[in-house]
Amino acid sequence: MINIRKNLDAYLRLMRLDKPIGIFLLLWPTLWALWIASNGIPNSKLLCIFILGTVLMRSAGCVLNDIADRKFDGSVLRTKHRPLVTGELKVKQAYALSIVLSLIAFLLVLQLNTTAILLSIPALGLAVSYPYFKRFFPFPQAYLGIAFGFGIPMAFAAVNAQVPNIAWLMLLANICWALAYDSAYAMVDKPYDLKIGIHSSAISFGRHEVAMIMLCYALFLSLMLWLGCLLQMHAIYFIALILAAGLSVYHYSLIRTRQPDLCFRAFLHNNWLGLIIFVGIVLNFR
Numbered sequence: 352m353i354n355i356r357k358n359l360d361a362y363l364r365l366m367r368l369d370k371p372i373g374i375f376l377l378l379w380p381t382l383w384a385l386w387i388a389s390n391g392i393p394n395s396k397l398l399c400i401f402i403l404g405t406v407l408m409r410s411a412g413c414v415l416n417d418i419a420d421r422k423f424d425g426s427v428l429r430t431k432h433r434p435l436v437t438g439e440l441k442v443k444q445a446y447a448l449s450i451v452l453s454l455i456a457f458l459l460v461l462q463l464n465t466t467a468i469l470l471s472i473p474a475l476g477l478a479v480s481y482p483y484f485k486r487f488f489p490f491p492q493a494y495l496g497i498a499f500g501f502g503i504p505m506a507f508a509a510v511n512a513q514v515p516n517i518a519w520l521m522l523l524a525n526i527c528w529a530l531a532y533d534s535a536y537a538m539v540d541k542p543y544d545l546k547i548g549i550h551s552s553a554i555s556f557g558r559h560e561v562a563m564i565m566l567c568y569a570l571f572l573s574l575m576l577w578l579g580c581l582l583q584m585h586a587i588y589f590i591a592l593i594l595a596a597g598l599s600v601y602h603y604s605l606i607r608t609r610q611p612d613l614c615f616r617a618f619l620h621n622n623w624l625g626l627i628i629f630v631g632i633v634l635n636f637r
Contacts (some may be wrong), residue, residue, distance in 0.1 A: 361439040362448060365417060366410035372619055373413065376532065378405045379625030380525045381502030383632055384518060387582065388510035391636020396462070397509055404459045405502065411452035412478045412498070418445050419482035427543040466508040474501040489555040492537065496529030497522070517581060524574035531567035531599070532621040534560060535606050538614040561607050568599040575628065584635050591631020598624045 363369055381401050385393045417424065417435050421442070424430035434440040453475065460471045477498035484491040500522045507518040530552060537544070537553035538560060544551050556563040572592055579588050598620065605617040 358440075361434040365414055365434045365440060365445060365448065366452075367413040368410065372622055374406055374409050375622045375625060376529075377409050377499050377502065378402065379622075379629050380500050380521065380528075381405055381506055382629055384503040384506035384521055385510070386629075386632050386636065387517070387521075388507045391633070394510075397506075400459050400462055401502065401506060401509075404456050407452050407456040407459070408474070408478060411449050411456065412481070414445050414449040414452065415479060416482045418442060418449070420485075423547050423549060426547050427540055429540060429543075463505075463509045464512050466512050466514070467505050470501070470505045470508050470514075474498075474505060477501055485549050485551070487550065489550050490530070490552045491550060492530045492533040492552040493526055495533055496526030499529055500525030517578060520574060520578055520581075524571050524578065527567045527571035527574065528621075531564050531571060531602075532618050534564045534567070535602065535614045536618040538606065538609060539611045539618075561603070561609070564606060565599070565603055568596075568602070572596050572599070584632075588631040588635045591627050591634075594627050595624050598627070 367373060385397065385401060389397075417433055420430070421433075421435040424433050425436045430436065435442065435445060457471065457475075460468055463471075477494075481491070481494055481498050484494045488494060503521045503525065504514045504518045507514050534552040534556065537551035541551065541553045543549075544554060552563075553560050572595060575592055575595075576589070578584075579592065602617040602620060605613040605620075
């Protein structure tokens with residue numbers, strides 16, 4: 352019984368279910384898109400599919416990431432206790448888990464229309480390839496933004512069987528947002544990444560990383576402002592954007608010191624930024 356509990360705990364940590372922040376950062380943009388595509392009245396079946404699919408694919412992505420990074424994670428303070436590093440789980444067990452999670456997610460996708468099913472193929476490709484972009488791409492956080500935002504075109508496709516231009520505008524905004532929050536996250540690991548040769552935007556931005564993070568927030572909010580104007584959103588949406596801008600200023604107060612614990616707090620706090628924009632979108636259609 353003790354071994355079963357230990358294995359279950361290790362599997363949960365491998366999927367990062369003990370740290371749900373990634374689920375929320377993946378879920379908020381998807382829900383933004385689903386609400387807008389549905390004019391504020393999303394189908395309950397679609398809502399369940401996208402919420403559960405988000406949890407499954409984020410979990411599968413974490414497993415694949417740990418498989419790819421297992422030889423590096425032991426050298427990083429934040430990741431040295433992950434199950435594949437400590438030996439609690441074997442690589443073959445991790446592969447098996449990722450396959451099971453992906454298959455369940457694909458069964459959910461099969462409940463959608465043809466356009467959404469076809470979009471799930473590049474979505475899977477993004478999830479599988481992201482961990483390896485850190486090996487050579489100077490801004491893997493931008494690639495993460497595409498992967499984390501691909502629920503946007505899929506949501507529009509699931510509702511309307513096509514992907515309008517505003518969906519790609521939202522995806523671009525999400526890339527900017529991911530560059531902001533995940534660069535703050537990367538600031539925590541910057542000394543370790545430099546040592547082991549892993550790329551990150553925090554490294555690529557150099558000594559201007561704080562200014563560049565704030566520029567990414569500004570671009571994100573500007574694109575979301577443009578979206579609101581194109582869709583003729585009501586005042587409540589723009590008030591939500593103002594509140595989100597206020598939160599980004601608070602994040603600046605945390606990251607400007609470059610202290611790892613405060614940078615990590617800023618990263619975690621982006622959950623509230625995403626939630627505020629979601630509430631603004633929901634109330635817009637009331």
